[in-house]
Amino acid sequence: MRKSPYQKAKAVEKLFSHLDADIQKFYSKSSMRCLAGCGKCCTKPNIDATVLEFLPLAMHYYMTGQAEQKLEDLQVKNSLCHNFSLTSEEVGSGFCQNYNYRGLICRLFGASAAEAKGNKLKIYTCNIIKESQPEAFQKTTAEINEENFAPVVSHYYRQLANIDPDLARNYYPINEATKKALEFILHYYAYRKPPKGFKKAA
Numbered sequence: 257m258r259k260s261p262y263q264k265a266k267a268v269e270k271l272f273s274h275l276d277a278d279i280q281k282f283y284s285k286s287s288m289r290c291l292a293g294c295g296k297c298c299t300k301p302n303i304d305a306t307v308l309e310f311l312p313l314a315m316h317y318y319m320t321g322q323a324e325q326k327l328e329d330l331q332v333k334n335s336l337c338h339n340f341s342l343t344s345e346e347v348g349s350g351f352c353q354n355y356n357y358r359g360l361i362c363r364l365f366g367a368s369a370a371e372a373k374g375n376k377l378k379i380y381t382c383n384i385i386k387e388s389q390p391e392a393f394q395k396t397t398a399e400i401n402e403e404n405f406a407p408v409v410s411h412y413y414r415q416l417a418n419i420d421p422d423l424a425r426n427y428y429p430i431n432e433a434t435k436k437a438l439e440f441i442l443h444y445y446a447y448r449k450p451p452k453g454f455k456k457a458a
């Protein structure tokens with residue numbers, strides 16, 4: 257039987273909890289860390305993501321009666337992720353308002369590895385970390401290749417695609433991916449009973 261959007265969102269959440277455990281392992285071996293209060297990577301315009309990785313967020317909006325309003329808000333084109341909240345005028349200072357529902361790309365960036373030439377792994381991170389912690393960066397780069405403890409980006413995207421290849425095939429800016437995830441859910445439940453726990457919009 258085909259899985260419902262609710263079941264798919266749960267499967268994605270399960271994958272995220274495995275990844276979170278892998279990220280903890282990564283941090284237990286590496287001293288590389290994000291700078292306090294930094295959210296600069298979230299301010300990159302139009303970060304690419306799949307619809308599927310934002311299905312848990314869209315399902316959260318749906319289950320809490322916010323889906324229609326969020327869909328309307330997302331009609332307004334904005335290259336900045338709608339989850340990002342600025343904390344000061346300083347560029348990059350801010351936080352994710354939906355941290356527990358952030359996508360796969362958000363979880364992987366800064367704490368994972370990408371496949372590189374010569375069967376090597378390179379750390380998938382930002383210049384701020386590379387430049388502020390050069391020794392930790394060099395050491396972690398060497399160690400992930402020897403001990404293989406970093407979550408690998410392509411492995412996680414492959415596991416995501418196993419949940420629903422169609423919803424994980426194409427990449428869109430995060431706001432667009434979330435909009436498509438909301439449309440998918442609303443279309444599916446338009447003539448079906450919503451999952452248990454659903455709260456109607458006030």
Ligand code: SF4
Binds near residue numbers: 294296366385
């Ligand atoms: S990955 Fe880099 S840019 Fe993003 S929050 Fe961490 S330090 Fe800041």
Ligand code: SF4
Binds near residue numbers: 303341353
């Ligand atoms: S979903 Fe959250 S973590 Fe991901 S880019 Fe947007 S604000 Fe940043």
